Amino acid sequence: MESRLSSRADLILDSCIMRLIAVAKRPGMISFATGLPDNSLFDTEGLRRAADEVLSGDDAKGALQYGEAEGLPSLRKRIADRCRKETGIRATWENILLTNGSQECFDLLGKMFLDPGDSIAVENPGYLGALQAYSVYGPRMIGVDLLDHGPDMRQLESALSESPKLFYSIPNHQNPSGVSYSESARREVSEMISGSETVIVEDDAYGELGYRGRAGKALSSMTNNSVMTGSFSKIISPGMRIGWMTVPDWLLPKATQFLEAFCLQAGSFTQRVMDRFLARNDMDAYLKPIRAEYLRKKNLFSDLMEDMLPESFSWNDPDGGMFIWLRTPEGTDAMRLVDAALERKVVLMPGKPFHVRGGDNTVRLNFATASDEEMEEGMRRLREAASAFL
Numbered sequence: 001m002e003s004r005l006s007s008r009a010d011l012i013l014d015s016c017i018m019r020l021i022a023v024a025k026r027p028g029m030i031s032f033a034t035g036l037p038d039n040s041l042f043d044t045e046g047l048r049r050a051a052d053e054v055l056s057g058d059d060a061k062g063a064l065q066y067g068e069a070e071g072l073p074s075l076r077k078r079i080a081d082r083c084r085k086e087t088g089i090r091a092t093w094e095n096i097l098l099t100n101g102s103q104e105c106f107d108l109l110g111k112m113f114l115d116p117g118d119s120i121a122v123e124n125p126g127y128l129g130a131l132q133a134y135s136v137y138g139p140r141m142i143g144v145d146l147l148d149h150g151p152d153m154r155q156l157e158s159a160l161s162e163s164p165k166l167f168y169s170i171p172n173h174q175n176p177s178g179v180s181y182s183e184s185a186r187r188e189v190s191e192m193i194s195g196s197e198t199v200i201v202e203d204d205a206y207g208e209l210g211y212r213g214r215a216g217k218a219l220s221s222m223t224n225n226s227v228m229t230g231s232f233s234k235i236i237s238p239g240m241r242i243g244w245m246t247v248p249d250w251l252l253p254k255a256t257q258f259l260e261a262f263c264l265q266a267g268s269f270t271q272r273v274m275d276r277f278l279a280r281n282d283m284d285a286y287l288k289p290i291r292a293e294y295l296r297k298k299n300l301f302s303d304l305m306e307d308m309l310p311e312s313f314s315w316n317d318p319d320g321g322m323f324i325w326l327r328t329p330e331g332t333d334a335m336r337l338v339d340a341a342l343e344r345k346v347v348l349m350p351g352k353p354f355h356v357r358g359g360d361n362t363v364r365l366n367f368a369t370a371s372d373e374e375m376e377e378g379m380r381r382l383r384e385a386a387s388a389f390l
Contacts (some may be wrong), residue, residue: 013135016353017128024347030370030378033349035175037234037322038297038368041290043277047237050276054269067268069260071098071244075275079230079244082283086214087207088221089228091246097259098266102205102231102243106133108258109166109201109227112251114139119164123151125354125362127175127203130168139165143356146177148316150185153192160196167198172215173206173321176354176364180215180319190222200226208235208287210320211295224248227255232274234322235290240270294322294368297375301367304379310386315365322368325351328361328389337363340385346378 017034024031054063070076073093080093099105106129114120116138122131124143131141142159144167145152151169159167169189171181181189193200202219207230220226228246243266247255259265301324305315312329328334338348351362370378 008136008138011136011138013128013132013353016350020347020349023342028345029347030345030374030381031347032365032367032370032378032382033347034366034369035322036366036369037238038293041293042237043286046280047273047277050273050280053276054272059272063269063272065268067265067271069265070094070256071096071266072268072271072275075271075278076244078275078278080246083218083228083230083246087204087218087228089218089246090221091248095247095249095252097245097247097252097255098271099243099245099259100263100266101233101238101241102203102229103129103133104263105227105229105243105245106130106168106201107136108245108255108262110134110137110139111262112254112258113165113199119159119162121156121159121164121167121198122356123169123174124356125176125351125359126168126356127170128354130201130203131354131356134166134168141356146174146179148179149182150179151181151189153185153188156189156192160192160198163196164198166201167193168201168203169219170203170206171219172204173209173318173323175206175321176323176349176351177325178316178318178321178323179325180210181219183216186216186219187222190219193219193225194223196225198225202226202228204228204230205234206321208283209291209294209322211291211298212319215320220246224250227251235287236274236277240267240274242266242270242274291320294320297367298324300372301365301375301379304375308379308383310390312390313386322366324365324367326363326365328363330361332361332389334361334363337385337389340388341382344381344385346381346385348382 020033076096077093079096083089114137118139120139121142123146144155220228231243315324315326338350341348349364352359
């Protein structure tokens with residue numbers, strides 16, 4: 001029956017993420033592999049109260065019914081207010097479209113913009129989930145190397161000369177590398193995009209997880225050639241699947257049409273629960289302990305790496321997010337380290353799948369989900385794996 005599948009079914013990039021999540025659940029495993037947030041930080045009691053309010057309120061049945069394709073107006077207004085305050089974008093609430101997580105945004109944008117053979121510029125490395133979503137539409141991906149403070153500008157200029165439809169970027173605490181764009185990089189990228197017909201897809205999934213606040217203004221505050229995507233998955237609950245797109249006026253009618261046609265709407269009930277939860281919480285106060293805990297975990301994880309890993313390994317020191325980007329010596333294959341670690345019941349995420357080219361000697365490490373004890377034991381096992389690897 002596989003012969004009945006469309007040609008698109010052969011285009012999708014393979015991902016080992018879900019397989020690694022399954023492996024990580026096996027007894028005795030310690031995982032530094034997944035992109036999951038720390039579930040000990042989920043406010044289950046606050047969300048329960050919000051759900052109770054929704055189901056005991058005057059519009060309880062409305063919360064269980066179909067809703068507007070664009071999403072709940074009151075929730076869109078809260079998101080718009082927060083975005084204006086924190087990112088500098090000038091969008092109104094009507095420019096906010098709610099989705100089933102930000103992953104759905106990438107698929108919808110792929111549907112709207114990409115024909116087979118079109119070009120799309122992507123950070124190299126870039127978020128694997130987005131690369132997968134776009135791959136279904138058969139584009140040619142142009143990798144733009146990500147440096148310590150933003151994209152390689154010469155490579156970006158070269159990529160834009162090929163008139164890609166989109167440039168997909170994560171300027172804040174990038175997945176997988178943890179890199180944040182500097183202010184000068186943000187200005188330069190925005191100026192380049194404004195002088196082209198390319199649209200930035202600015203993924204802001206980690207923008208609220210800067211340890212000392214936001215890393216900088218949004219690219220979307222500096223150009224109208226942009227769609228900014230966001231999500232509550234990393235700060236409140238990934239299971240509720242609430243994301244959004246901030247869409248410019250020129251794209252809004254078509255984006256709304258596509259949203260209605262391909263997903264109908266995000267969940268009415270979860271939208272209302274999130275709306276009540278946000279109404280009860282001051283966002284800055286809510287985020288303060290979350291940011292502090294991720295900073296503490298990052299520092300502990302970095303210290304353990306410094307104490308236990310070989311001097312020939314190198315890694316970065318991110319200013320937010322959940323990831324540290326590890327490099328093994330040039331010319332080595334980090335998959336051998338991944339395999340050696342797995343033999344010792346430590347799960348790592350290889351870096352190569354995040355790349356359009358290269359990345360053989362890279363590994364993404366997530367420090368968010370492991371306990372302190374798991375970090376220490378996992379790093380001891382990783383030290384043994386590194387010795388076998390070298």
